[in-house]
Amino acid sequence: MAHATVAEHAAHVAALLSPALEPRTESVAIDDALGRVTATSVPCPVDLPLFDNSQMDGFAVRSADLATLPATLPIVGEIAARPSDPLPLLPGSAVRIMTGGVMPAGADAVVPVEDSTDDGASVTITRARSAGEYVRYRGSDIRQGDRLLPHGLRLGSRHLAVLAAAGLTSVPVLARVRVAIITTGSELIQPGAVPSLGQVFDSNATALAAAVRATGAVVAFRSHVLDDRAAMLAALEQAAASADLIFTSGGISMGEYEVVRETLEPLGAKVGHVAMQPGGPQATAVFEGVPVICFPGNPVSTQISFEVFAAPLLRDVGGVAAPARRRRTLTAGTASIAGKRQFLRGTAVGESAVTLAGGPSSHLVAGLAASDLLVIVPEDVTELVAGDSVETWEL
Amino acid sequence: MAHATVAEHAAHVAALLSPALEPRTESVAIDDALGRVTATSVPCPVDLPLFDNSQMDGFAVRSADLATLPATLPIVGEIAARPSDPLPLLPGSAVRIMTGGVMPAGADAVVPVEDSTDDGASVTITRARSAGEYVRYRGSDIRQGDRLLPHGLRLGSRHLAVLAAAGLTSVPVLARVRVAIITTGSELIQPGAVPSLGQVFDSNATALAAAVRATGAVVAFRSHVLDDRAAMLAALEQAAASADLIFTSGGISMGEYEVVRETLEPLGAKVGHVAMQPGGPQATAVFEGVPVICFPGNPVSTQISFEVFAAPLLRDVGGVAAPARRRRTLTAGTASIAGKRQFLRGTAVGESAVTLAGGPSSHLVAGLAASDLLVIVPEDVTELVAGDSVETWEL
Numbered sequence: 001m002a003h004a005t006v007a008e009h010a011a012h013v014a015a016l017l018s019p020a021l022e023p024r025t026e027s028v029a030i031d032d033a034l035g036r037v038t039a040t041s042v043p044c045p046v047d048l049p050l051f052d053n054s055q056m057d058g059f060a061v062r063s064a065d066l067a068t069l070p071a072t073l074p075i076v077g078e079i080a081a082r083p084s085d086p087l088p089l090l091p092g093s094a095v096r097i098m099t100g101g102v103m104p105a106g107a108d109a110v111v112p113v114e115d116s117t118d119d120g121a122s123v124t125i126t127r128a129r130s131a132g133e134y135v136r137y138r139g140s141d142i143r144q145g146d147r148l149l150p151h152g153l154r155l156g157s158r159h160l161a162v163l164a165a166a167g168l169t170s171v172p173v174l175a176r177v178r179v180a181i182i183t184t185g186s187e188l189i190q191p192g193a194v195p196s197l198g199q200v201f202d203s204n205a206t207a208l209a210a211a212v213r214a215t216g217a218v219v220a221f222r223s224h225v226l227d228d229r230a231a232m233l234a235a236l237e238q239a240a241a242s243a244d245l246i247f248t249s250g251g252i253s254m255g256e257y258e259v260v261r262e263t264l265e266p267l268g269a270k271v272g273h274v275a276m277q278p279g280g281p282q283a284t285a286v287f288e289g290v291p292v293i294c295f296p297g298n299p300v301s302t303q304i305s306f307e308v309f310a311a312p313l314l315r316d317v318g319g320v321a322a323p324a325r326r327r328r329t330l331t332a333g334t335a336s337i338a339g340k341r342q343f344l345r346g347t348a349v350g351e352s353a354v355t356l357a358g359g360p361s362s363h364l365v366a367g368l369a370a371s372d373l374l375v376i377v378p379e380d381v382t383e384l385v386a387g388d389s390v391e392t393w394e395l
Numbered sequence: 396m397a398h399a400t401v402a403e404h405a406a407h408v409a410a411l412l413s414p415a416l417e418p419r420t421e422s423v424a425i426d427d428a429l430g431r432v433t434a435t436s437v438p439c440p441v442d443l444p445l446f447d448n449s450q451m452d453g454f455a456v457r458s459a460d461l462a463t464l465p466a467t468l469p470i471v472g473e474i475a476a477r478p479s480d481p482l483p484l485l486p487g488s489a490v491r492i493m494t495g496g497v498m499p500a501g502a503d504a505v506v507p508v509e510d511s512t513d514d515g516a517s518v519t520i521t522r523a524r525s526a527g528e529y530v531r532y533r534g535s536d537i538r539q540g541d542r543l544l545p546h547g548l549r550l551g552s553r554h555l556a557v558l559a560a561a562g563l564t565s566v567p568v569l570a571r572v573r574v575a576i577i578t579t580g581s582e583l584i585q586p587g588a589v590p591s592l593g594q595v596f597d598s599n600a601t602a603l604a605a606a607v608r609a610t611g612a613v614v615a616f617r618s619h620v621l622d623d624r625a626a627m628l629a630a631l632e633q634a635a636a637s638a639d640l641i642f643t644s645g646g647i648s649m650g651e652y653e654v655v656r657e658t659l660e661p662l663g664a665k666v667g668h669v670a671m672q673p674g675g676p677q678a679t680a681v682f683e684g685v686p687v688i689c690f691p692g693n694p695v696s697t698q699i700s701f702e703v704f705a706a707p708l709l710r711d712v713g714g715v716a717a718p719a720r721r722r723r724t725l726t727a728g729t730a731s732i733a734g735k736r737q738f739l740r741g742t743a744v745g746e747s748a749v750t751l752a753g754g755p756s757s758h759l760v761a762g763l764a765a766s767d768l769l770v771i772v773p774e775d776v777t778e779l780v781a782g783d784s785v786e787t788w789e790l
Contacts, residue, residue, distance in 0.1 A: 030586070034605045048761055051592055055756065057650035080652055081582040082622075083591040098650050099693075100582050102593045113650070142761035149764065157609060158698060158790060161602035162764035165595075165694060169587040186477040187495050191425070192564040196478040197446055198497045200560075207556035210429045214552060227477075255452035255493050255508070257475055298494075299560060303553060361450065366443055366537035369544065369557035395553060 002272040005379070006308065006341045009274045009282055013309045016284055016291045020244040021317050024175040030160045035216075036173035037154050037319035044148040044166050047139035052103040054079075055134040059094040059116055059123050060107035063131045072124045079104065094123050103135055110134035142166075154319045177317055178220035180239030180290075181208045184250040184259050185297055186227040203365055204249040204295075204302045211306050212247075216318020220244075225259065227251070232263040240290040247310065250297025252283045260294050269294070275379060276341045278362035279305040298362035304343045304374065307393070323394035328354040328373070333385040336377040345371035346392065354392050371395065397667040400774070401703065401736045404669045404677055408704045411679055411686045415639040416712050419570040425555045430611075431568035432549050432714035439543040439561050442534035447498040449474075450529040454489040454511055454518050455502035458526045467519045474499065489518050498530055505529035537561075549714045572712055573615035574607045575634030575685075576600060579645040579654050580692055581622040598760055599644040599690075599697045606701050607642075611713020615639075620654065622646070627658040635685040642705065645692025647678040655689050664689070670774060671736045673757035674700040693757035699738045699769065702788070718789035723749040723768070728780040731772040740766035741787065749787050766790065 004012070025039035054060060060079065065071055073094040079086050081100030088105040089095055095104055103110075109129040116123050142148060148166055149159055155171070163171055188202040189195055202224055209219045220243040225231040232251075239246045251260030252271055261271050261283065269285035269292070278301040283294035295305040315322055328346075331353050336342045345368055346354040354375055358367020374393040377384065384390065399407070420434035449455060455474070460466055468489040474481050476495030484490055484501035492498070492505060504524040511518050537543060543561055544554055550566070558566055583597040584590055597619055604614045615638040620626040627646075634641045646655030647666055656666050656678065664680035664687070673696040678689035690700040710717055723741075726748050731737045740763055741749040749770055753762020769788040772779065779785065 030601055031604060034608055044761070049758060050590060050595060055758070057648065081580060081595075082593055082652075083582070084593040085591075098652065099648065100580075100595065136756065136758050141759045148761065156790065157602050157605035158760075158764045158766075160605045161598040161694060161698060162760050164586045164601035165598035165760045167586050167588070167590070167596045185495075186475070191559045191562050193562070195445060195562070197480050198476070198478040200445060200495065201562045203556040203560035206425055206559035207552050209426060210552035210555045213429055253452065253494065257477075257493065299556060303556060361531065363444060363450070363531050364536045365553075365557050365560045366439070366543065369553045371553075395551065 004272060004274050004282075006274055006276050010309055013284065013293055014313055016286070017245055017293070017310075017313055020291055021177060021313060023317065025172050026175040027170045027172050029170050030163050030168065033155050033160060033171050033173060034157065035154065035319075036171075038149055038151055039172045039174045041147050041151045042149040042163070042168075042171060044142045044144055044146050045168065046166055047144050048141040048165060049136050049138055052138050053136050054097045054099055054101045054103060054110045055136050056110050056112040057098050058110045058112040058134065059125070060089060060097040060101075060103055060110055061094045061125070061129070062089065062091055062106060063109040063129050063133070065092055066109075066125060066128045069128060070124050070126045072122050074122045075118060075120070108132065108135065174317065174319065177217040177245065177314060178243045179212045179217050180221035180243035180246040181205060181212070181219060181223075182232075182235050182239060182246065182248045183208075183224045184227065184232065184248060186257065188224060190224065203299045204297065207299065207303050208247055208249065208306060211303065211311065212314065214320070215311055215314035216320045217314050227257040227259045229259060229263050232259050236263070236287045236292070240288040243290065246287065246290055246292040247306070248292060248294045249302045252281045252294050252296060264292065264294070275339055276308070276343065277337065277360065278343065279308070280340075282309075296362075299365040300362040300368050303368060307374070307395075308343065325391065325393045327389045328352055328392045330375075330384055330386055330388050330390055331355045333383065333388070334377075335383055336381055338382045339379055341379050342377035344375040344377060346373040346375040348372055354390065399667060399669050401669060401671050405704055408679065408688055409708055411681070412640055412688070412705075412708055415686055416572060416708055418712065420567050421570040422565045422567050424565050425558050425563065428550050428555060428566050428568060429552065430549065430714075431566075433544055433546055434567045434569045436542050436546045437544040437558070437563075437566060439537045439539055439541050440563065441561055442539050443536040443560060444531050444533055447533050448531050449492045449494055449496045449498060449505045450531050451505050451507040452494050453492060453505050453507040453529070454513075454520070455484060455492040455496075455498055455505055456489045456520070456524070457484065457486055457501060458504040458524050458528070460487055461520060461523045464523060465519050465521045467517050469517045470513060470515070503527065503530065569712065569714065572612040572640065572709060573638045574612050575616035575638035575641040576603045576607070576614060576618075577627070577630050577634060577641065577643045578603075578619045579622065579627065579643060581652065583619060585619065598694045599692065602694065602698050603642055603644065603701060606698065606706065607709065609715070610706055610709035611715045612709050622652040622654045624654060624658050627654050631658070631682045631687070635683040638685065641682065641685055641687040642701070643687060643689045644697045647676045647689050647691060659687065659689070670734055671703070671738065672732060672755065673738065674703070675735075677704075691757075694760040695757040695763050698763060702769070702790075703738065720786065720788045722784045723747055723787045725770075725779055725781055725783050725785055726750045728778065728783070729772075730778055731776055733777050734774055736774050737772035739770040739772060741768040741770040743767055749785065
């Protein structure tokens with residue numbers, strides 16, 4: 001990939017990451033599973049409801065005993081909603097029952113308390129009930145062995161609720177992809193430090209970590225290294241030991257002090273240019289079997305490169321919906337470089353228009369933060385005028 | 396609220412929760428701030444870029460020295476992207492500079508390396524550059540004191556990146572609402588236990604905890620209590636000590652063993668009926684200054700009550716977008732009870748239709764899990780036919 005198009009490099013990255021993104025299954029506690037994606041379908045281990053029970057506070061009866069009305073039946077006991085193994089209901093009697101109480105053998109209907117009068121010893125019922133009325137039968141919601149949840153489902157609260165209702169404490173979900181992030185550059189210091197002239201705060205570590213998490217993946221390792229090959233090798237070793245894939249930023253240009261290129265090129269890295277702006281320099285490698293995707297170091301280049309080449313792949317595995325991509329109308333024109341795909345920044349104007357914002361330079365990190373759209377200008381377009389339709393990606 | 400409409404009870408709950416949902420500010424580390432909402436606007440503490448620097452690998456020059464071309468200038472040094480305080484550039488000379496390198500005083504343009512030839516000692520330049528070309532000026536992205544981020548912004552990776560770029564390590568965000576959850580009922584056991592006849596797995600604790608988290612709030616306390624007033628009081632004490640508001644499930648009907656009603660009614664709880672199905676029994680209270688919203692115990696009633704009365708309020712504070720609510724066309728008709736708002740379950744059919752699913756009973760927790768929409772039937776509607784338009788809420 002000395003020179004590649006965006007589509008070619010995207011396909012190359014997808015192929016390189018494919019083994020690392022193979023779905024793996026892990027079991028997580030249902031209380032930790034919100035937003036996770038089921039790795040298999042989940043069969044129901046029990047009948048739900050677990051047993052025949054009353055849908056109302058009232059009296060469990062034999063419906064046949066209501067053939068002649070009014071019917072007055074002796075109250076032979078009480079069944080609350082709690083552990084109980086009630087005696088069978090004999091013909092010609094009623095038992096007081098609470099919502100959720102176990103239906104006694106022999107009873108086949110519940111008379112709601114509001115449709116009855118009782119003196120404590122007997123109950124008088126004036127309305128007939130057919131068999132099954134106000135009874136929640138065992139298995140009437142779902143039967144043991146039926147599919148409780150499908151494969152590939154993003155778990156919301158109602159799904160976790162039914163897992164709990166079935167007595168399950170964990171659920172098989174797609175394992176989160178473990179990502180390592182290595183930012184490079186001797187000019188970078190961490191936020192909170194006091195910069196000397198020539199030093200810049202490292203925003204790429206924060207940007208990549210948050211962007212990775214937003215796709216449903218986890219950051220398993222994170223480090224910043226100076227322009228020092230030994231330090232870079234050490235960081236790569238740690239990254240490869242703890243993650244499924246590695247992202248780096250910086251150090252892949254043709255200038256001097258390009259630590260990523262200098263470290264990985266002897267190990268077979270492919271370093272080159274992609275016909276895009278920002279984000280032209282791009283590289284890939286495999287380090288100890290772990291794919292390494294190397295982004296350029298300018299903050300806007302890093303962030304847009306991640307969004308273009310990595311985010312769609314990670315979202316697919318993470319079960320996270322992709323931000324909307326739709327066409328909008330430019331409010332003003334602009335020029336573009338022939339042969340390069342431009343990823344300009346813009347802000348939405350109403351439902352269908354977009355205004356370019358923030359300038360095209362790849363250091364304009366505040367401009368990017370103030371934007372809410374990427375505006376894509378294809379390789380063969382050199383001029384756009386107000387009213388032209390452009391593809392936009394929500395950020 | 397012995398008897399209330401859905402709208403009346405929703406307004407009552409909103410008023411009761413209002414003090415607990417007042418925005419409070421907390422400072423969180425930028426690495427923990429993804430998805431949080433800014434509590435104030437954030438001014439930029441520095442100029443970005445921090446200093447004038449080169450946009451390219453090349454040579455820093457005085458543009459006036461390129462008036463006659465080709466211009467051959469002695470190379471007087473090198474400025475890398477790292478801490479440095481370069482000497483001023485004297486007229487008639489050039490300094491090798493890397494992308495991000497500090498521009499020396501006197502230099503006002505950068506000649507990209509690809510537009511030059513050099514022998515190490517001197518560089519020959521064949522193309523004129525105007526002042527400012529390929530220079531990133533201090534403050535050209537954002538100036539110290541300008542607004543870096545607005546108030547009320549849900550933080551994405553690009554926003555966290557610009558905070559880091561400005562050297563900030565934390566950000567003021569809206570504090571998460573702290574919620575306590577108490578489920579009640581002597582018939583309930585926790586998932587994973589072995590049920591005796593009459594026992595049911597508690598799905599409400601899981602459902603409410605996940606639904607609370609999905610709104611951006613946190614679960615600060617969670618307990619299940621048996622039908623025992625002393626235990627309920629103890630749980631309420633702990634809940635009130637640790638949370639901004641309390642949700643309970645179960646124990647508010649008119650039957651016996653109604654532990655929430657029996658505990659809170661003497662303390663002034665309002666217990667009554669809302670004209671809705673499922674979810675008719677509803678109650679509210681204030682316990683030691685903390686609002687208590689009491690939902691009925693049937694699992695579907697609990698979940699729908701939370702979605703109707705609590706979720707919209709919590710999402711507003713949590714900065715979480717509400718699920719879509721739109722009208723769809725029924726694929727088949729149904730009857731509805733006069734005077735009650737029905738919240739039926741349905742599944743989407745294409746973009747614009749909905750099929751009722753899962754049955755209306757409030758114990759059908761698997762049916763709810765298999766649905767993706769709530770279908771709202773207004774109080775005054777008793778019959779719907781295929782093709783009728785109904786309001787639907789995405790779950």
